[in-house]
Amino acid sequence: MLEIPLVMLTGAAAGALNAIGGGGTFVALPALVAFGLPPVTANALSRIALVPGAVAGAWVYRRELAPVGAASMSSLTAASATGGGVGAVLLLMLPASSFEAAAPWLLAFATVVLAFGRRLSRALGSAFGRPLSMSARAVVAGQFVLAVYGGYFGGAVGIMMLALWSIGLGLDAAAANPMRVAQLAAVFLSATVLFLVASDALSAPLLLVAMLCGAVAGGFAGAHLARRLPAPLLRGILLVTAVTTTVLYFLRG
Incomplete structure (x- = not known):
């Protein structure tokens, strides 16, 4: 029974990280593997559990959503949902x-x-002497590729979205964060539909419900907290989590 509150806390942390700046999968996936789930099952279960948290975060940001460059919100969301399914x-x-x-x-x-x-x-901005400006097609194509990665694995896909938009469009990460959260929800939601039907994620219902409940609370609270924490502190937290998880995965061999 000790596993349930631990998984719930893990879900809360993952949901908060996704809402703040990304990297929730770095927390959720290794925790589920540590509790004995096979990696593929843990990946599918974590994606299902993190969807409501991502939706909760997107709801908090709903009034701050804006198009990314020349790409409309509808085209970007369609690319995210399709790529997540693939x-x-x-x-x-x-x-x-x-x-x-x-x-x-x-x-x-x-x-x-x-x-x-x-x-x-x-560096790219300095080299070109001006901020880069990707076309709408390029933005949507890049979003689709990232969404495929997000549907397959998901680790730091939200961070990669911000990196793509920053590099290709010169967007400020803080200003683009609401759209990142919304697109993350689209990627996870389409992947979740398939995971519910075709994976064995439902074989651990207690773990799923515990992480889901935690992720909803974490996603809602994290979106509010993101407006208050200094950007350097957020980047430091995410980087430490990412480096630690990567090292642990390589040590597992």
Whole structure:
């Protein structure tokens, strides 16, 4: 019975991280694996559980949503939902060993993006002498690729969205955060539909409900907290979480 409150707290932390700046999967996925779930099952269960938290965060930000560059909200959301579904199909079709082998490297890639994305954006802006401006098609295409990654794995996909928009459009991360939360909800929601039908995530209903309840509370509270915490502190928390999780995954071999 001790597992249930621990999983609930983990869900709250993951939901809050997703609402604040991304990286909730870095917390939820390893925790479920530690409680004995296979990696693919844990991945599907965490995605299902984090959807309500992402929706709660998007609801808090509903009045601050805005188009990303030239891409409309509807086209961006359609790309997120479609890509999330494609990624979920890939996860369900590929053997579990493929996910176990890819997970550490996906985590490492996400960590690098988190650590150096802002510097890369500034460097590109300096090189071109002006902020980059991606076309609407390029923004939507990039969003689709990230959504596929998000549906398959999900780790730091929200952080990657901010990195893409910052690098390609010069958007401020704080201003783009509401849209990131909304797109994260779209990616997770489409993946969840497939996971509920085709995965064995429902084989651990108590863990699912516990993490779901925690994620809703964390997502709602995290969206409010995001407006108050200093940006350097948020980046530090996310980076420490990402680096620690990546190291642990590589040590697991």
